[in-house]
C-alpha cells in the first residue's frame with residue numbers, strides 16, 4: 339500500500355518555487371503493419387496471432403523498416419517545425435523485461451529523425467487565452483512493447499504476482515516519441531500549459547491522419563517530467579517522471595500534484611529522488627516506481643541489422659508540401675468565415691463536428707443550420723447510439739439537401755427530423771425518404787385554407803380575438819391546422835393565410 | 845589502456861541478472877580484459893580518420909511497403925515456449941518494481 343504524500347497548497351508552492359516541465363508523448367501509428375515486420379497491427383486480436391520470427395525475436399530473423407512509419411515520422415516532424423535528419427540510424431535500447439522478447443527495443447538514440455522544432459499553443463487561463471511556444475527537442479521512431487498479464491497477485495499488478503503471461507501482438511507496432519525541451523516560464527500556469535500542449539499535439543497529429551490519437555485506448559500516451567527550483571534564475575532541480583497519464587485532464591492534474599508534492603519535500607529540506615512515478619487515474623495520486631539512476635543503463639548502440647535512413651530532400655519537401663493546414667490556423671480561419679463567437683466555435687470543436695460542419699456548409703447549407711443539425715439532433719442521436727458523429731449513416735450532402743428543401747418551404751424542422759430518421763434507417767436518399775414516408779409539406783393553399791376555416795369554425799372566440807387585434811391568439815388556430823395536416827404544413831405560411839382570411843395585418 | 849574492474853563486472857552482472865560470487869569477479873574481469881585488449885588492436889590499425897561503422901554494407905533506405913504478410917499461428921509462435929497459458933507465453937515472476 340502506498341502512503342498518501344503530503345501536499346502543499348498550489349498557490350503557496352508557486353510562491354516558493356518555479357516549475358520546470360518536460361513532456362514525452364508516444365504516438366502509436368495507424369499503419370497496416372508493424373515497424374520492422376509485416377505483421378498486422380489490428381487491435382484486439384487473439385493473443386500471439388499477429389506475430390512472426392522478427393517481432394518474437396527468434397534467432398536469425400532480420401527486421402526491415404516500414405516505409406509508411408518513416409513517412410509518418412517525417413510528417414509529424416515537419417508539422418512540429420522540426421529539422422529532418424539527412425542521415426540517421428536506429429539503436430538498440432537494451433533492457434531485461436519480458437515485454438520485448440528480443441531483450442531490447444529498437445529505438446533511436448543520438449540520431450533522431452526529427453529535431454529542434456516548436457509547437458505554438460493557446461493556453462486558456464483565468465486572465466484570457468495566453469499564447470505559449472513549446473520547444474520540441476526531438477521526435478524519433480521506435481516500437482511498442484508486448485502486453486503482460488500478471489497472474490496470482492490480488493490486483494493484477496506486478497506486485498505480489500506469481501508469474502506473468504505475455505502477448506506480443508502489440509510488440510513492434512510503430513511509435514513516434516515526441517520530446518519537448520525543458521518548458522520554462524509557464525509559472526503558475528504550468529498545469530494548463532501541459533494540458534494545452536498535449537491537446538494541441540493530439541489535434542495536430544490527428545490532422546495528419548497517421549494515428550487514432552485515442553488517449554483512452556493508449557494510441558497517445560503521455561509522461562510528465564517535473565522539477566522545481568527556487569527561482570527562474572536557479573539551476574534545474576531533480577526531476578521526477580510521472581508515467582501512465584492517459585487523459586488530458588490527468589495531464590493537468592499530474593503536474594499540479596507533483597508541484598504540490600515536491601514543494602513539501604523541498605521546503606522541509608528534503609531531496610527529490612530521481613524516479614519514475616505512476617499516475618493513478620482513479621485516486622489522482624502518484625506512487626513511486628523505479629529509481630532512475632539504477633535502471634537507466636540501456637547500453638544503446640546502433641542497430642546492426644538495419645541500415646541508416648537518409649531521407650532525400652526531395653522526399654522531405656514533397657511531404658512538407660502535402661501537409662494539411664495547421665488545425666489551429668484552420669479553426670481561426672473557419673471561425674472568421676462563419677462569423678461566430680469563440681464559445682460557438684468551441685462547441686463545434688468539442689462536439690468533434692468541425693469537419694462535418696465545414697463539409698455541410700461547402701455542400702451549400704447555411705452555417706447556422708449546419709451547426710444546428712450536427713450539434714443538436716445528430717449529436718443527440720450519436721450519443722444515444724454510442725457512436726461518433728462521423729459514424730452516423732448521414733452525410734453533409736444529405737443535410738445540405740434537407741436544408742435546401744426547408745428554404746424552399748418543402749420541409750419544416752419537424753419533417754426534416756423524420757427525413758433524418760429515414761436516412762439513418764437506410765431508407766434511401768433524402769428525396770426517396772420524403773416520397774417513401776409522404777413527408778412533403780402541404781403547399782397548395784386550398785387544403786390549408788380548408789383546415790383554417792374548419793379551425794375557425796371550431797373556435798369562433800379565437801377568430802374574434804384575432805380580429806380585435808390580439809394576434810397572439812393565432813397560435814391556437816395554427817396549432818389546430820398543424821394537427822389536421824399531421825405536421826405537414828409550413829406554420830409561417832398558415833399564419834399568413836389566416837391573417838389574410840381575417841383581413842388583419844401583422 | 846585501463847582494464848575492466850571488479851566493480852564493472854559486478855555492475856554488468858547486475859544488469860544481466862547474473863549471480864556472480866566474489867571469487868569469480870576477478871576471474872571474469874581478467875577474461876574480459878583479454879577480449880577487450882584483442883578488440884582494441886583493431887583501433888591501432890584504424891586511425892582517427894576511419895569512422896566507427898554500424899553496418900558492413902554501404903546501404904541506406906532499405907524499406908518495405910506497408911503491406912501485411914502472414915506470420916506465425918498461435919501454435920507455431922508458442923511451439924518453443926517452455927511454458928504457456930491462455931495462448932500466451934508464461935514467464936516467471938517479473939522483478940517487483942512498485
Ligand SMILES: [Zn+2]
Pocket residue numbers: 372375376377388389390391392393394510915
Ligand atoms: Zn512480426
